[in-house]
Amino acid sequence: MYPPSSSTGSASPWQTETMAASEDDDLHAEVRHLRARLEELLERAHANEATQRRLQTVELDMLRRYPLVDLLRALILDYPEQLGLQGAALHVCPPQPEVSALGVSGDLPSGVYLAEVVPPEDIHLGTLEAESPDWFPHQASPGSLALLPLHAGGQYLGIYALAGEAGRFQPNQGTAFLQRLAAMVATSLDNAINHARLEEMALSDPLTGLDNRRSLERRLGEAVARSRRQARDLACLLLDIDYFKAINDRHGHPAGDRVLVEVAEALASAVRGGDALARYGGEEFAVLMEVEGAEAAEAAAERMRMAVSTVTSPDGDALTASVGLALLDPAEEGEALVERADAALYQAKAAGRDRVEAAD
Structure with a gap:
């Protein structure tokens, strides 16, 4: 039997309790x-805070990454792991000479590519499309992937491609974090390339383009060490253009410079790929x-001497050169090797x- 309703239309005590209970349930559900x-937001905030900390760690490391090859390895191997990604690739475009040189020497890390690519106008997020x-x-x-165009100093440097699990990068997600990362990668890459360029200039002879004395001493x-490790003979050749001072005195230094350039080209064509050729100073060259x-060392020295004879002086005469040769002794250091080659040159x-x- 149901409780009687009030004749005035007001809710009965039972109905009031039912309504209050329903409101409590709604309130509890809303709470x-x-x-x-709130927990979701806090979890996201903590995740963002952790991401920012990781990014700061990566940024600080980028600023200290020299030489260029170390930065490239870190971009491909270290930073993706620190940022919780599946991997990364760097497409350098247009190819920078300093990066190309690493490819020639075999030091270019896997994941770094030299190619002409069409850059997206902005950061691209999504999946790898078939085309x-x-x-x-x-x-x-x-x-999923994120493509980060790299710009520094008004120059386009390439694309830093990030690989993530499905759903990691979505077209509608915010890009503030990725924009900051792209700016830091571009700045660090530009700095490392410029650093390599300056270092190359410091180790090169500006007239002939050969290595200079400082570079040769670094390679010595x-x-x-390689000669001893591989049990192979190491030879040092010091070559001096005969009567070069007379060329400068008679025809001037510009003519002498042209002779030096031609001799450098002749010697470069006579050495092998693994040999180290340098302008050692003035009219002196070292190999x-x-x-x-x-016997092989003496044959190589004769080849260098003959290479110089293919160059003519401003007077039309074939140049000649004197060559000093020394082979590394088992207990000898590099400096002593060069000193003995220099003494042999003096004898020549x-x-x-x-x-x-x-x-x-």
Whole structure:
């Protein structure tokens, strides 16, 4: 039997309690929803805070990354892992000479590519489309990707492609974090390229384009260590153009400079790919090369001397050169090797020039 209703139309006590209970349930449900929403926001805030900390760590490391090859390796291997990504690729475009040089030497990290690519106008988020370039030739196609155009100093440097799991990068998500990362990558890459360019200038002879004395001295220790490790003979050749001062005195320094350039080109065509050729100073050139015994070293020295004879002086006469040769002794350091080659060069000049003399 139901409780009687009031004749005035007001709710009965039972109805009032039912309505209050319903309102309580709605209130509790709303509180639970708000609490879940708050927890979601807090979790997202903590995740964003952790991401910002990781990004700051990456940024600080980028600023300290030299030489260029170390930065490139970090962009491909270290930073994606620190940022919780599946991987990354760097497409340098247009190819920078300093990066191309790493490809020639075999030091270019896997994941760095030199190619002409069409840059997106802005950061692109989404999936790898069938008609799009293969941004990750060195790894499996990612579930999602982010393409970050790199600009520094008004110059386009290329694309930094990030690989993420499915749903990590979506077209409608915010890009503030990625814009900051792109700016830092571009600035760091530009700085590292400029640093490599300046270092190359410091190690190159501006007239001939060959390595300079400082560069050869840096390579000397490596050559000595490699020679001992591989049990191969290391030869040092010091070559001096005979009577070069007379060319400068008679025809002027511009003519002398042209002769030096031509001699450098002739010597460069006579050395092998693994030999180290440098302008050692003035009209003197140096070569470090691995050989198989004294006879091979003397033959190489004669080849250098003959290469110089293909160059003519401003008077039309064939040039001549004196060459000093030394082979690395088992207990000898690189500096002593060069000193003995220099002493042999002095002997060649004292013996009448246009000859090769080997150190004892």
